[in-house]
Amino acid sequence: MATDAALKTCLLWLAAVIAVVGLSTHSALKMLLTYILGVLGIAGVLLPDWDYFNRHFSRWPHPVTARERAALLPHPHASPFLRFASSPLRVTAYAAIYGYAIYRWWGYVSDSS
Template identity: 40%
Template sequence: MGNDAVLRTSLVWLAAIMVLVGLYTQSLKKMAATYLFGMLAVGGVVLPDWKFFDRPVSQWCTLVSDDDNGSSQSVPQSFKLYPVRTVIYVAVYGFAFRKWWNFITSQN
C-alpha cells in the first residue's frame, strides 16, 4: 500500500463505528461482528495490489510485470473504474453490509 495514512484513517473510523455499535446495542458479540466486517471491508478496499487489480477483469488470470502498468504515470491507478470490477465490489460489499446491518439491528 502506498499511503499508510488512508489505512490509519480507515482504522480510526472503524474504531469509532465499533464504539457506536457497542453503545447502541450493548453487545460484545455485535461489536466483534462489526470489527470483523470492518476489517474485511478495509482490507478489501485499501490493501489490494492495485498493479494486479487495476486491469480489466479478463486479464486478472495473467501475470503482471512492471512494464504492464506504465509506471511513468503520475495519477494513481487505484481510482480507475472498470465496470465489471465495480459491479463485483458493489455486489460483495452490498451483500455483506446488508447481512451485517440485519445482524446489528436484530433483537438477539
C-alpha cells in the first residue's frame, strides 16, 4: 500500500516537472524525454522486489520463502528509506547513475537550441 502511494506521489511530481519543462522550453521532444527518463527512474527505485534482492546473492536463484519474507518485514513505524541503509553499495550506485542521468537531462533541457 505504501508503495502505491509513493508511486502516485512520484508520478504527480513527474507531471509537474514535465509541465514546467514544457512551459519553459516549448518543446514536445524535451517533454517526452523528461517523461521517459522520469518513468524509468521511478521504476528503478520503486518496482524491484527488494525482499528478493536483500538476501545473500547465493539465495537469488531460489524463491523467497515465507520465513525469509516474514523476517524482512519492516517495523510499522520505520522509514521507507531504511531499506537503503543495509546496502551502501546500492546507494552509491544509485547516486552515481541517477546523478549522471540528471546532469545529462539538465544539459539537454537547458540547451536553447
